[in-house]
Amino acid sequence: MIELSHLGRRYLLGDSEVNALDDINLSIAAGEYVSLMGPSGSGKSTLLNMLGLLDRPTTGVYRLENRDTQNLDELERARLRRERIGFVFQSFHLLPRLSAFDNVALPLMLAGISAGERQSKVQQALAAVGLMDRAQHRPNQLSGGQRQRVAIARATVMHPALLLADEPTGNLDSRSGAEVIELLETLNASGITLIVVTHDPNMGSRARRRIVLRDGRVTEDVYQDAAK
Amino acid sequence: MSTAAGMTLRAQLGFAWVALTAARMRSVLVIGAAAIGVAAVIVLTALGEGARLYIMGEFSQLGSELLIVLPGKNEKGGGPPGMIFESERDLTLQDTAALRRLPHVNVVSPLSVGSIEVSVGAHSRTATLLGSDNTLQQTRKMKLARGEFLPPLELDSAQAVTVLGPVIARELFGNASPLGEWVRLGERRFRVIGVLEEQGTSLGQNLNEVVIIPIANAQALFNNPALFRIMLEVDNRSRMDNVKQNATRVLKELHQNEEDFTLITQDAVLSTFDAIFGVLTLVVAGIAAISLLVAGIIIMNVMLVSVSQRRAEIGLLMAVGAPPGLVLRLFLIEALLLGVLGAAVGVLIGRLGVLALASAYPDFPLITPLWAYLAASCTALGAGLLFGWLPARRAARLDPVQALMGR
Numbered sequence: 217m218i219e220l221s222h223l224g225r226r227y228l229l230g231d232s233e234v235n236a237l238d239d240i241n242l243s244i245a246a247g248e249y250v251s252l253m254g255p256s257g258s259g260k261s262t263l264l265n266m267l268g269l270l271d272r273p274t275t276g277v278y279r280l281e282n283r284d285t286q287n288l289d290e291l292e293r294a295r296l297r298r299e300r301i302g303f304v305f306q307s308f309h310l311l312p313r314l315s316a317f318d319n320v321a322l323p324l325m326l327a328g329i330s331a332g333e334r335q336s337k338v339q340q341a342l343a344a345v346g347l348m349d350r351a352q353h354r355p356n357q358l359s360g361g362q363r364q365r366v367a368i369a370r371a372t373v374m375h376p377a378l379l380l381a382d383e384p385t386g387n388l389d390s391r392s393g394a395e396v397i398e399l400l401e402t403l404n405a406s407g408i409t410l411i412v413v414t415h416d417p418n419m420g421s422r423a424r425r426r427i428v429l430r431d432g433r434v435t436e437d438v439y440q441d442a443a444k
Numbered sequence: 445m446s447t448a449a450g451m452t453l454r455a456q457l458g459f460a461w462v463a464l465t466a467a468r469m470r471s472v473l474v475i476g477a478a479a480i481g482v483a484a485v486i487v488l489t490a491l492g493e494g495a496r497l498y499i500m501g502e503f504s505q506l507g508s509e510l511l512i513v514l515p516g517k518n519e520k521g522g523g524p525p526g527m528i529f530e531s532e533r534d535l536t537l538q539d540t541a542a543l544r545r546l547p548h549v550n551v552v553s554p555l556s557v558g559s560i561e562v563s564v565g566a567h568s569r570t571a572t573l574l575g576s577d578n579t580l581q582q583t584r585k586m587k588l589a590r591g592e593f594l595p596p597l598e599l600d601s602a603q604a605v606t607v608l609g610p611v612i613a614r615e616l617f618g619n620a621s622p623l624g625e626w627v628r629l630g631e632r633r634f635r636v637i638g639v640l641e642e643q644g645t646s647l648g649q650n651l652n653e654v655v656i657i658p659i660a661n662a663q664a665l666f667n668n669p670a671l672f673r674i675m676l677e678v679d680n681r682s683r684m685d686n687v688k689q690n691a692t693r694v695l696k697e698l699h700q701n702e703e704d705f706t707l708i709t710q711d712a713v714l715s716t717f718d719a720i721f722g723v724l725t726l727v728v729a730g731i732a733a734i735s736l737l738v739a740g741i742i743i744m745n746v747m748l749v750s751v752s753q754r755r756a757e758i759g760l761l762m763a764v765g766a767p768p769g770l771v772l773r774l775f776l777i778e779a780l781l782l783g784v785l786g787a788a789v790g791v792l793i794g795r796l797g798v799l800a801l802a803s804a805y806p807d808f809p810l811i812t813p814l815w816a817y818l819a820a821s822c823t824a825l826g827a828g829l830l831f832g833w834l835p836a837r838r839a840a841r842l843d844p845v846q847a848l849m850g851r
Binding site: 265268269270271272290291294295297298299303305309311312313314318322323325326327328329370374 | 450451452455459462463466467756757759760761762763764765766767768769770843844845848
């Protein structure tokens with residue numbers, strides 16, 4: 217599903233170049249559950265953004281579902297983000313002026329799906345995260361855990377193949393964090409490829425595969441028994 | 445497989461509308477700024493155009509065959525007539541009689557003007573008194589509603605008859621016919637022989653509120669032989685220059701060879717005023733354009749701030765699959781809606797302002813020229829679009845990850 221070869225990302229920081237990612241070689245199969253770990257500045261978020269086509273590599277090749285992403289134009293990249301990739305952010309990134317329903321409907325609206333079809337798909341997605349009764353609430357009327365569940369519904373409403381989560385529990389208390397993790401794992405169990413960036417060793421240990429980054433390089437890539 | 449994002453126009457409009465209504469303060473600011481600018485242009489150009497039309501209307505009623513003699517010399521020439529010149533020798537009935545002997549002249553009307561108390565029994569009011577003779581009907585293009593105009597008389601023979609303006613007739617006699625009735629003008633009594641039709645103003649005189657009597661009676665009433673004007677009607681426009689020269693020569697002879705009078709024609713007056721008020725309208729429009737510019741700067745600032753505040757939203761839209769072109773279009777639609785609303789509210793306020801002025805000054809023609817509406821609305825729309833588009837384009841060009849982080 218995902219193949220990275222010699223992937224690098226350099227930034228210019230003032231006069232000096234920073235290697236956020238340096239010669240990454242990875243292959244991730246469909247349906248895997250991967251945790252990306254490492255200290256701050258290790259490049260794990262950069263890698264996740266790269267996988268989600270939010271950022272472009274400076275060097276190397278990223279193949280997603282057997283397509284070299286380097287040759288895609290902006291329209292095609294946008295279409296892949298819309299149809300194949302779901303993104304969950306640490307700070308939720310919900311639009312405050314829209315209800316939970318409309319936030320979840322956003323990708324459908326961008327894809328030009330009719331209002332009737334949107335209605336049923338959004339309801340399904342909200343039901344899957346257990347928030348049917350909060351559909352008309354604005355984000356500021358929801359708890360942090362609820363907000364992240366709305367964001368997960370938004371990320372999955374288009375039934376993507378790949379779900380990327382950047383510290384999804386970073387802004388949550390442990391109980392809502394646990395709920396969010398469970399939700400993500402349920403989605404993974406139903407076939408979606410799940411990649412989670414996390415600081416939390418507990419969470420990292422739950423994934424079947426753990427990749428650790430340091431200074432932009434992969435220092436550890438192990439398959440582990442699913443805890444519990 | 446199609447790669448274009450298929451978001452429907454309806455959905456795009458809805459999205460932009462929600463963004464507008466959510467940021468109420470910003471929308472009100474932008475719409476208000478645009479509206480004030482547009483309204484200023486509409487009201488100010490209406491005033492400029494109105495002033496021009498008013499003056500043009502006054503003078504175009506004269507008819508292009510008319511030559512007017514004023515006492516006093518306008519040294520600079522070409523300027524508007526008025527009270528600024530000193531009269532050295534009065535215009536007299538002798539002048540009038542001499543002008544009547546010129547070739548190519550149809551009629552010559554003497555005119556004296558004053559203010560007088562008109563009364564019938566207990567009713568009384570002040571009116572403008574015009575002293576002239578039967579030719580005035582032709583030179584001033586007066587129409588009668590009832591009765592007759594002044595009878596043909598020798599210039600120096602008096603007869604106590606009068607023709608009333610319709611407003612005066614109505615105020616003094618109500619709906620009853622005033623013909624044959626007597627009115628008191630100052631100390632003397634006159635018999636009403638005619639009533640004018642309703643008519644606008646002419647040469648600054650509201651013809652609805654005048655009282656007309658023979659010139660000899662007027663001179664006696666005011667105890668003053670000086671004339672206010674002498675008006676000549678030329679038989680053919682092409683003879684105007686010829687008549688003007690002859691009139692100048694004849695009058696100079698009568699005035700001890702001094703040119704202490706001024707001849708004006710409608711064409712000369714109209715072209716002078718047209719030029720003056722054309723410039724005035726442009727100046728006023730320029731002032732209005734400055735207010736529009738200020739509005740544009742306000743719009744620019746508000747839009748700049750809002751787009752940078754909404755970088756994260758742009759990033760999110762791209763992250764959930766909106767191509768940069770669509771993001772740009774969403775912001776453009778939002779800016780367009782703001783611009784359209786601003787222009788519409790501005791046109792509305794401007795129209796209301798013009799209507800309010802029109803009801804306060806009913807005689808003043810207030811017409812905003814179409815170009816002012818178009819220019820003001822287009823400027824407001826353009827400012828909204830430009831200043832919505834520029835920062836949004838910059839944001840949409842970023843990689844989503846940069847936009848997401850609000851950079």
